[in-house]
Amino acid sequence: MATSVPIPTDTFKLGFIGAGKLAESIARGVVKSGVLPASRIITAHRDSQRRDVFSSFGVKVYEHNHQVAEDCDVIIFSVKPQIVKEVVLQLKPSLTEEKLLVSIAAGIKLSDLQEWADNTRFFRVMPNTPSAVGQAASVISLGGTATEEDGLLMDSLFGSIGRTWRANEKMFDAVTGVSGSGPAYIYMAIEALADGGVAAGLPRDLAEGLAAQTVLGAATMVVNTGKHPGQLKDDVASAGGTTIAAIHELEKGGFRGVLMNAVVAAANRSKEFS
Ligand code: NAD
Numbered sequence: 001m002a003t004s005v006p007i008p009t010d011t012f013k014l015g016f017i018g019a020g021k022l023a024e025s026i027a028r029g030v031v032k033s034g035v036l037p038a039s040r041i042i043t044a045h046r047d048s049q050r051r052d053v054f055s056s057f058g059v060k061v062y063e064h065n066h067q068v069a070e071d072c073d074v075i076i077f078s079v080k081p082q083i084v085k086e087v088v089l090q091l092k093p094s095l096t097e098e099k100l101l102v103s104i105a106a107g108i109k110l111s112d113l114q115e116w117a118d119n120t121r122f123f124r125v126m127p128n129t130p131s132a133v134g135q136a137a138s139v140i141s142l143g144g145t146a147t148e149e150d151g152l153l154m155d156s157l158f159g160s161i162g163r164t165w166r167a168n169e170k171m172f173d174a175v176t177g178v179s180g181s182g183p184a185y186i187y188m189a190i191e192a193l194a195d196g197g198v199a200a201g202l203p204r205d206l207a208e209g210l211a212a213q214t215v216l217g218a219a220t221m222v223v224n225t226g227k228h229p230g231q232l233k234d235d236v237a238s239a240g241g242t243t244i245a246a247i248h249e250l251e252k253g254g255f256r257g258v259l260m261n262a263v264v265a266a267a268n269r270s271k272e273f274s
Contacts, residue, residue: 004121004147005098007073014157015072016043017065017087018079019050022104025131026076027059029161032134044068069094074102074153077113081105088116095119100150101143106180107274110143110169120144123154124169127161128179136162137179141169173274177267185262190215 014036016023023043031038038058044065045051051061062068069075069091077084084105088095095101095117102123103113114120122143127136138158142151151166158164167175190211197207222229237244250256 004145004150006147006149007100007153009153011040012073013040013042013071015068015075016041017068017075017077017091018083019043019045019054019061020078020080022127022131023076023078024053025136026078026127026157026161027054028057029131029134030157031057031059033160035156035160042068042072066091066094069099072099074100074157076102076104078104081108084108085112085116088113092117097121097145100146100153102154106176107270109274110141114143121146121150123150124172125154125158126172126175126180127158129183131161134161137182138162138164139167139172139175139179140164141167141172173267173270174263176270177263177265180270181266182263185259186215 014027014030016027027038027041027043030036030041039060041058042060042062043054044062044067045054046063054061062071065087075091075095077088079087084103085108097119099119100121100123101113101117101119102125104125104127106126108124110122110124113122113124120143123146124141124143125138127138130136131138136158138161140151140154140158155164190208193211193214194204194207197210198204202210218232221227221232225232233247237247
């Protein structure tokens with residue numbers, strides 16, 4: 001088995017195959033956080049509008065994917081899942097062992113990626129849509145010949161669009177259930193909180209602002225204090241007060257069970273796809 005040549009951290013070039021929404025979020029995050037200057041990021045797209053988006057913040061845009069694959073040391077496959085096999089097979093001659101390969105495509109297994117590329121220095125990453133605002137939750141799984149140094153490089157790239165965790169890809173269906181699909185559950189919770197506010201007499205814009213800021217604030221409390229969420233809940237529920245009256249209603253409606261079922265349903269659906 002070939003040994004993995006270290007990626008030159010001060011000079012490496014980062015390429016995106018697929019100049020879509022997520023590639024844009026990652027590229028912007030990487031530039032904004034200073035992990036890489038835009039001049040070391042490259043992509044390719046035929047569509048002039050997508051080319052202009054990337055050029056506007058200094059990313060080089062080539063005509064063809066193979067130019068990106070040849071020129072870059074770290075290559076992120078960010079096309080839709082159904083196109084990944086085709087592009088990896090097309091670029092296979094350029095995907096040599098000294099390159100670090102990454103797929104963010106949902107549901108595409110590392111074993112398949114490694115086989116198509118004939119290269120096991122492959123990472124699979126599962127980010128989520130809050131990457132667009134620098135608040136992604138990304139889970140990173142290391143392929144066969146990826147080194148710990150490669151892993152640290154991944155942490156810094158994906159750390160620029162939010163928080164990162166490492167996990168075996170066996171957990172990716174469950175990850176999809178929590179963080180992949182999770183933003184949608186929380187949008188629904190924000191909408192419902194705002195509806196409740198309107199029902200209780202608030203104007204819509206005030207209710208929506210309060211609902212969203214409350215979710216942001218509560219999540220920040222969990223992340224920043226490190227306290228158990230149950231403890232934080234108990235801290236705001238005083239004896240005979242308003243909060244415990246609301247909690248009683250949530251429990252009667254099966255709030256926790258409904259959320260748990262939602263996560264398991266998404267994880268099961270993800271398993272069916274992969
Ligand atoms: P997108 O549709 O915005 O981006 C895909 C881009 O690839 C498009 O611009 C498309 O024109 C381009 N493309 C199509 N065929 C191509 C080809 N042969 N060569 C080069 N480019 C080609 O999609 P997205 O939301 O950015 O998602 C990209 C990938 O990221 C998907 O595989 C998705 O599963 C994964 N993903 C996305 C999110 C997210 O938050 N959006 C989260 C987790 C995983």
